[in-house]
Amino acid sequence: MPTRRALGAAALSLLAAPALRAQGAWPNRPVRLLVGFPPGGFTDVVARAIAEQYTAILGQSFVVENRSGASGTIAADAVAKAPADGSVLLLGHSTPNAVSAALFSNLPFDPQKDLTAVAQLAVHPHLLVVPAASPFRTTADLITAAKARPGAISFCSAGIGSVHHTACAMLAQKAGVEFTHVPYRGSGPAMADLIAGRVDMTIEGINTVGPLIEDGKLRPLAAGTLARISRLPNLTTLQEQGYGDIDAQSWVGIFGPAGLPAAIVARLGTASDQAMGAPAFQRILTTGGSIPANRRGADFQAFLALEIERYKAVLGDGKIAL
Template identity: 70%
Template sequence: MIARRTLSAAALALLATPALAQTAWPRRPVRLLVGFAPGGFTDIVARAVAEQYSQILGVNVVVENRSGASGTLATDFVAKAPADGSVLLLGHSTPNAVAAALFSNLPYDPLTDLTPIAQIAVHPHLLVVPASSPHRSTEALVAAARAQPGSISFSSAGIGSVHHVACATLAQKAGVEFVHVPYRGSAPAMADLLAGRVDMTIDGVSAVAGPISEGKLRPLAAGTLARIDRWPDMPTLQEQGYGEIDAMSWVGVFGPAGLPPELVQAAAAAADTALKAEGMQRVLQAGSSLPATRRGQEFRDFVALEITRYQAVLGNSRIAL
């Protein structure tokens, strides 16, 4: 009898967790907005999050891609959405931090118009060129740009994206000029790089790892301050003499400002559970991404620090959308 009672209590405890999550979240479909085109790192993580959230919260979570303006269109939409749990954002460091330092007429404030819920992952970037490129080192690439200003182009996921800022910072540190070719997301930017229509980019591991292994891209340097585990012998841009360039992006779940505390807590707890799921871990490992544990106020404080960091890097070079 004791054994049976113990098993019964354990079973009830297991059943209670999803029941509580389902009770806490309004019984309606949830739109998880992504500010970039399908196929990029943010979109891939968003779909993994949506799958986990659907199971954990007991609601139908659907990813909606609303690309454009470096992710700020989707972010602005969520900032102006009802704070009832029906709309969430898989935010990215570009529209949620870089944009505040770069754009002069941003239609939302990342710190006051959104509710930071849970940071999900941090993603390292590296400098790559097409395999057909004549430039076999960062030094050779920079030398070509110096010899013929405007001859070296780079692709990015949009104006103000991490790719844009990283490549522009490299140009600044090297004292050369690169031509920026912005796209509506990482996937189309990578497609044109692979086709040889642009000369280089600094993009995330999830976007470049496959083409590198297939011999379609050539890595020249880690864009982060520390070497990337997947390529331990590849030096960083800093090690190559180009200063403190730290090209990395992060993603996390946000809601509109004023999201009720019980929903914030439920979504944050769901993120903790999601990161333990095998499918979620596979997605992060495929992109050499690190799971992140900042939640609520700690996540907000991190976003504030990121904005300050980018303001220090970009100085007064703010531009209009």
């Protein structure tokens, strides 16, 4: 006859079986994918494109939910405080997930400890642009005007502490001028006012400004990255123009709450690899001028730590006033 211990073990295994099946069946209900910026910007576009791919690959709905504000940190904080069961994920961005950690001491979450890095999806090169009707034909024209009228030249960004904000602040520091910052709740509304001439300039991702340049609404003055941008190979960099080693670029990727089960991280990583190979998703990235990224799991987590330290080196020494 079976011993009492054997019967107890069998009973426990029966109780555990549904939980194991449920865990293995992830996702077994719709998954919310939070985005820290409003509809219309490239982060939102990537979120909707990857959600469509995940839905097809994983057989469950992935629903994009925009929670804009505070440079993307509202959405990141919501995911950091969500259950670690894969029901809520974040389309993270370098601003809330890296820049904010270097810039703000009072964040309600720790980007490294309270979030699980799952899959980096794309890197976006940035460039310096002005409205098509701007009188500034070169970066030198812009800097000359800024020196003549301190604070009169304005720039827009997707929010305080955003990559665009820090890049423009770095340019001001390198050039020895003063710009006026006009923050917005995302790149979409910022671009609308830039095109209209309500602000003078910005340093923004090519995925956002590329189509506007092609449509004749914006004029590029310089590549904000250390290397020239393949989509505009004749556009010289700010470094080539004599404004120092500015390297303005941003990235997006999938994050979950801390403690996200390894099995879910692995499945999302595999699904991300499949999504990156889909022609529809590839078109989204290449049309926007973005560079596909393949960091997954621990590799992405290690990259995040390096990014935070890189921004701390720029912002934490007091050289850049924001």
